Amino acid sequence: MSEQVPFTIEQFYKHMLQGKFMGGKCKKCGKIHLPPRPLCDNCFSKEFEWVELPKNGKLLTYTIIHVAPPQFQGMAPYAVGIVQLENGVKIPGMIKGIALEKIKIGTSLTLDFGTCAATQEWPKWPRYYFKPA
Amino acid sequence: MKGKPIASIVSAGLSRFGKLEGLYAREIFAEAAKEAYERCPNLNPKKDIKALFIGHMGESYEHQGHTGATAADWAGLMNISATRTEAACSSSGAALRAGIFAVLSGLCDVVMVGGVEKMTHRSTPEVTEFLAMASDFPFEQWHGITFPGLFALMATAHMHKYGTTEMQLAHVAVKNHYNGSLNPKAHMQKQITIETALSSRVIAWPLKLYDCSLITDGASCLILTKPELAKKYTDTPVHIIGSGQASDTIGIYEREDFTSLTAAKLAAQQAYKMAGLKPEDIDVAEVHDCFTIAEIIAYEDLGFCKPGEGGHLAENGETALNGKIPVNTSGGLKAKGHPVGATGTAQAYEIYLQLTGQAQKRQVKDAEVGLTHNVGGSGATATVHIYMRC
Numbered sequence: 001m002s003e004q005v006p007f008t009i010e011q012f013y014k015h016m017l018q019g020k021f022m023g024g025k026c027k028k029c030g031k032i033h034l035p036p037r038p039l040c041d042n043c044f045s046k047e048f049e050w051v052e053l054p055k056n057g058k059l060l061t062y063t064i065i066h067v068a069p070p071q072f073q074g075m076a077p078y079a080v081g082i083v084q085l086e087n088g089v090k091i092p093g094m095i096k097g098i099a100l101e102k103i104k105i106g107t108s109l110t111l112d113f114g115t116c117a118a119t120q121e122w123p124k125w126p127r128y129y130f131k132p133a
Numbered sequence: 134m135k136g137k138p139i140a141s142i143v144s145a146g147l148s149r150f151g152k153l154e155g156l157y158a159r160e161i162f163a164e165a166a167k168e169a170y171e172r173c174p175n176l177n178p179k180k181d182i183k184a185l186f187i188g189h190m191g192e193s194y195e196h197q198g199h200t201g202a203t204a205a206d207w208a209g210l211m212n213i214s215a216t217r218t219e220a221a222c223s224s225s226g227a228a229l230r231a232g233i234f235a236v237l238s239g240l241c242d243v244v245m246v247g248g249v250e251k252m253t254h255r256s257t258p259e260v261t262e263f264l265a266m267a268s269d270f271p272f273e274q275w276h277g278i279t280f281p282g283l284f285a286l287m288a289t290a291h292m293h294k295y296g297t298t299e300m301q302l303a304h305v306a307v308k309n310h311y312n313g314s315l316n317p318k319a320h321m322q323k324q325i326t327i328e329t330a331l332s333s334r335v336i337a338w339p340l341k342l343y344d345c346s347l348i349t350d351g352a353s354c355l356i357l358t359k360p361e362l363a364k365k366y367t368d369t370p371v372h373i374i375g376s377g378q379a380s381d382t383i384g385i386y387e388r389e390d391f392t393s394l395t396a397a398k399l400a401a402q403q404a405y406k407m408a409g410l411k412p413e414d415i416d417v418a419e420v421h422d423c424f425t426i427a428e429i430i431a432y433e434d435l436g437f438c439k440p441g442e443g444g445h446l447a448e449n450g451e452t453a454l455n456g457k458i459p460v461n462t463s464g465g466l467k468a469k470g471h472p473v474g475a476t477g478t479a480q481a482y483e484i485y486l487q488l489t490g491q492a493q494k495r496q497v498k499d500a501e502v503g504l505t506h507n508v509g510g511s512g513a514t515a516t517v518h519i520y521m522r523c
Binding site: 070072 | 271337
């Protein structure tokens with residue numbers, strides 16, 4: 001992969017549309033950024049390489065959203081949580097494919113973006129989600 | 134040994150809080166300004182006030198930005214240095230800090246700091262959307278995480294780690310509604326029961342309706358001056374002896390821990406150090422109870438108890454009006470209301486009343502030292518200030 005590809009949030013979602021789950025790794029200090037950043041907040045380096053991120057992780061915390069923003073209202077109640085991936089990186093997202101009352105802190109989850117498409121309107125990003133591992 | 138004053142509050146004003154139909158934000162701010170002028174007859178606002186710093190979160194509500202100049206104009210302060218500060222729900226905490234900078238730098242002798250928000254004319258989904266702008270868009274909002282949802286994520290983590298209960302959260306709501314019932318300017322002036330709180334509809338589990346603060350219209354302001362000039366304006370100034378502010382990641386998911394707010398802990402450490410005080414020296418505090426769990430986390434971040442003990446503090450009544458450390462005597466964001474831009478200096482207004490013996494039915498006896506804790510968004514900003522009676 002070309003390293004000219006910008007290390008941005010936009011590119012994170014573009015990768016997802018190409019079936020890739022990628023973070024930016026700082027070439028100087030080794031910190032893995034999710035989302036990718038153009039400037040390492042740890043060492044101020046601007047040199048990165050793309051690394052594939054593990055899709056499996058454990059649920060650190062969650063909530064069940066009952067009162068949702070207009071575009072999500074039809075899905076409520078739905079679960080969202082923060083997952084720690086196997087490499088320690090954390091990422092939030094919706095949790096699907098599991099009964100709401102069965103969700104627990106520590107539940108093993110895996111990221112799925114196989115079927116997600118970009119939205120028609122800005123920002124034209126896809127939406128990944130988590131499902132039971 | 135208590136720290137030296139860095140700035141002094143010589144007057145303060147607060148508009149009514151609630152659903153203020155037919156009023157525009159600038160008009161509500163004028164109401165707060167008028168009270169501050171009336172409290173301080175020795176002040177000549179047009180001549181003395183050289184700058185205004187005003188907290189205002191969202192131009193979406195009234196399709197109106199550029200709040201600094203607008204608010205100054207409506208407060209009768211023409212042709213001054215007028216600037217809006219924005220740090221989500223800590224916008225006027227940031228305005229207060231900017232005012233302290235102005236006074237401490239020597240650039241201004243007298244400044245007004247304050248905040249305003251007009252929210253209730255918008256539908257709840259619209260307000261929900263506007264408030265969510267204080268959180269991370271690309272990973273939080275984008276995936277359906279609401280603003281209450283972010284604090285619910287903290288609540289779930291706190292319950293899991295420490296055994297905090299929904300009942301303990303309800304105790305915070307009941308206490309703050311009781312205090313609000315004693316505050317004639319509070320948005321909600323009725324008491325509630327534990328059962329009411331626990332049986333209210335779920336917003337973002339484990340948070341229910343009565344765990345959430347109110348959508349409110351309101352404005353607040355303070356007049357600040359140099360400590361050595363304070364007595365020129367009033368016999369009963371309140372000195373600011375500690376100030377702290379810190380930031381954190383915009384997305385909560387990037388943080389090490391979801392059971393405390395690092396920005397609040399750091400801001401508190403700065404303020405305590407500057408004031409030369411410890412948590413046990415605080416007689417009365419106004420903390421940012423945007424959600425009940427936020428008040429419990431605030432107790433812990435401010436050192437009123439150890440991490441994990443916040444729920445017990447609420448349950449045992451230690452933060453009630455007659456408790457060891459009364460918190461949110463005004464009713465807090467929960468019952469007094471949360472016009473987001475106005476909240477930081479509205480908290481300071483309550484502490485001003487408490488330290489000058491003007492808090493009427495909710496007066497904390499012999500209160501000498503007060504604290505305000507104002508959190509922006511889901512904790513990416515926090516401001517903490519410590520005040521001392523003259």
